[in-house]
Amino acid sequence: MYNYIGDKIMTKLLSGIECRNKLKEKLTKKINKIKEKITITVISVGNDEASKIYIKNKIKECQSVNIECQHLHFEKTTTNELINLITKLNKDKNITGILVQLPLPKNIEENKVINTIDYKKDIDGLTKSNIAKLYSNQKGIIPCTAKGIIDLLEYNKIEIEGKNITIIGRSNLVGKPLTLALLNKNATVTTCHSKTKDLKKHTKKADIIIVAVGKPNLIKKEMISKNSIIIDVGINRINGKISGDIDKSVYKKCKAITPVPGGVGPMTVYEVLSNTLECYELQKNKK
Amino acid sequence: MYNYIGDKIMTKLLSGIECRNKLKEKLTKKINKIKEKITITVISVGNDEASKIYIKNKIKECQSVNIECQHLHFEKTTTNELINLITKLNKDKNITGILVQLPLPKNIEENKVINTIDYKKDIDGLTKSNIAKLYSNQKGIIPCTAKGIIDLLEYNKIEIEGKNITIIGRSNLVGKPLTLALLNKNATVTTCHSKTKDLKKHTKKADIIIVAVGKPNLIKKEMISKNSIIIDVGINRINGKISGDIDKSVYKKCKAITPVPGGVGPMTVYEVLSNTLECYELQKNKK
Numbered sequence: 288m289y290n291y292i293g294d295k296i297m298t299k300l301l302s303g304i305e306c307r308n309k310l311k312e313k314l315t316k317k318i319n320k321i322k323e324k325i326t327i328t329v330i331s332v333g334n335d336e337a338s339k340i341y342i343k344n345k346i347k348e349c350q351s352v353n354i355e356c357q358h359l360h361f362e363k364t365t366t367n368e369l370i371n372l373i374t375k376l377n378k379d380k381n382i383t384g385i386l387v388q389l390p391l392p393k394n395i396e397e398n399k400v401i402n403t404i405d406y407k408k409d410i411d412g413l414t415k416s417n418i419a420k421l422y423s424n425q426k427g428i429i430p431c432t433a434k435g436i437i438d439l440l441e442y443n444k445i446e447i448e449g450k451n452i453t454i455i456g457r458s459n460l461v462g463k464p465l466t467l468a469l470l471n472k473n474a475t476v477t478t479c480h481s482k483t484k485d486l487k488k489h490t491k492k493a494d495i496i497i498v499a500v501g502k503p504n505l506i507k508k509e510m511i512s513k514n515s516i517i518i519d520v521g522i523n524r525i526n527g528k529i530s531g532d533i534d535k536s537v538y539k540k541c542k543a544i545t546p547v548p549g550g551v552g553p554m555t556v557y558e559v560l561s562n563t564l565e566c567y568e569l570q571k572n573k574k
Numbered sequence: 575m576y577n578y579i580g581d582k583i584m585t586k587l588l589s590g591i592e593c594r595n596k597l598k599e600k601l602t603k604k605i606n607k608i609k610e611k612i613t614i615t616v617i618s619v620g621n622d623e624a625s626k627i628y629i630k631n632k633i634k635e636c637q638s639v640n641i642e643c644q645h646l647h648f649e650k651t652t653t654n655e656l657i658n659l660i661t662k663l664n665k666d667k668n669i670t671g672i673l674v675q676l677p678l679p680k681n682i683e684e685n686k687v688i689n690t691i692d693y694k695k696d697i698d699g700l701t702k703s704n705i706a707k708l709y710s711n712q713k714g715i716i717p718c719t720a721k722g723i724i725d726l727l728e729y730n731k732i733e734i735e736g737k738n739i740t741i742i743g744r745s746n747l748v749g750k751p752l753t754l755a756l757l758n759k760n761a762t763v764t765t766c767h768s769k770t771k772d773l774k775k776h777t778k779k780a781d782i783i784i785v786a787v788g789k790p791n792l793i794k795k796e797m798i799s800k801n802s803i804i805i806d807v808g809i810n811r812i813n814g815k816i817s818g819d820i821d822k823s824v825y826k827k828c829k830a831i832t833p834v835p836g837g838v839g840p841m842t843v844y845e846v847l848s849n850t851l852e853c854y855e856l857q858k859n860k861k
Contacts, residue, residue, distance in 0.1 A: 475765070
């Protein structure tokens with residue numbers, strides 16, 4: 288998919304929809320070869336509106352590849368009740384994966400709940416076992432957004448090894464797992480954040496820029512160089528429209544960019560499926 | 575401590591010995607207020623010559639602040655025997671900390687052994703619990719070299735927040751914990767390694783350069799800028815003399831540098847004591 292200006296191809300659009308569709312084809316074939324029914328449990332608590340949309344998308348995506356999705360929703364609950372539930376699900380041979388939708392309400396000890404999940408059923412890759420595996424470059428489950436970005440780069444044959452990659456954002460869900468995962472893939476990684484001085488210095492010299500902040504128009508064209516590849520993880524809702532963290536002026540200048548919507552978003556949801564299959568294989572010891 | 579050229583002060587030498595002595599004074603006072611005897615167990619296997627020296631230094635350092643050090647050495651052993659031993663030590667109320675000297679012989683599953691250690695007795699900060707805490711910026715035990723470097727910077731009143739720090743090396747013992755710990759301290763961190771292209775680009779723009787590679791003369795004066803602060807983690811033995819990873823030409827150009835020997839080395843050993851006290855406090859729930 289390309290961005291045309293007149294009849295000149297300017298910038299390649301890295302479509303997450305296209306990539307997801309291709310990867311899903313392969314995944315579906317693998318899942319169809321499995322005789323057992325694969326079932327995952329999604330646990331949610333409270334009334335976060337964004338969470339409702341994410342869960343709906345995940346369930347739909349699971350169903351599209353014949354993964355059954357059991358959704359357990361609680362208006363209110365406690366840390367102990369969630370721990371008891373997850374302990375049961377860990378033992379349940381019919382459940383391949385467990386996904387706790389974050390954020391949890393403040394009365395719940397998120398860390399304790401997440402770390403109750405058996406690392407082999409940890410679809411989101413958020414347990415300390417999977418973090419430690421990522422840290423020490425061992426095979427484990429990698430958080431969905433980070434893995435989705437790497438898959439999108441690889442699908443588009445964008446080299447990672449030896450490249451200068453600047454990540455903006457250091458969250459536990461995106462920036463930090465990306466930092467470790469890209470180091471494991473032999474990139475030179477610079478991690479920036481709200482306390483970074485002179486952000487431009489770090490974006491200008493990067494081969495690949497990954498922005499996960501949640502600030503519309505944060506990255507403008509004068510901050511990047513012509514050959515840069517840009518991954519926009521931002522999802523900002525402005526007057527009912529969704530846009531990323533990248534200013535529109537950048538689209539005409541960079542070499543390739545992920546659109547928002549239709550870029551990283553679909554990849555993140557796809558990785559729920561991919562990680563579910565990895566959990567299945569881990570449990571069956573097929574990997 | 576300064577490096578004089580003629581009578582002009584050129585480069586500040588960041589002495590690890592001076593810093594350690596000052597920090598040890600404070601630590602000793604804290605330990606002397608504790609009525610119980612603090613005891614740690616050091617476990618070693620096989621005949622690694624470097625390990626013998628490190629252990630000797632650690633034991634000496636412990637004794638100097640009244641921490642008792644029980645050294646258990648095995649010529650040969652198995653993963654299971656070590657796991658059983660550590661399980662007992664975890665339960666032993668007289669043991670405050672456990673330190674397994676790495677590397678272990680190849681027949682031992684290092685990961686399993688390390689992760690048997692109760693995270694509250696994990697002086698080296700290498701268990702998955704402590705890695706996950708570092709990752710998510712929660713209070714935990716930080717690996718000794720990384721912590722030693724941060725303490726040395728802070729002792730010398732070198733600001734970390736907002737600074738561009740280039741780390742060379744991505745080992746689990748130094749480069750990676752430093753990457754996370756310095757991000758937690760609000761630095762902008764670039765992590766380089768053997769696959770980095772154009773290392774100079776990343777050292778030249780850095781306010782602080784931390785080199786942990788093990789290659790003598792890796793960093794030369796044309797690779798750094800005048801105001802840079804340099805932390806040399808390298809320990810290279812050449813013709814019986816110890817030198818770091820930094821070329822001597824750098825000493826006249828940079829703003830401050832850690833000598834080798836006498837820089838990071840003493841700090842790393844000191845942090846064994848500091849982490850032991852942190853383990854004690856964790857177990858007593860005083861923190």
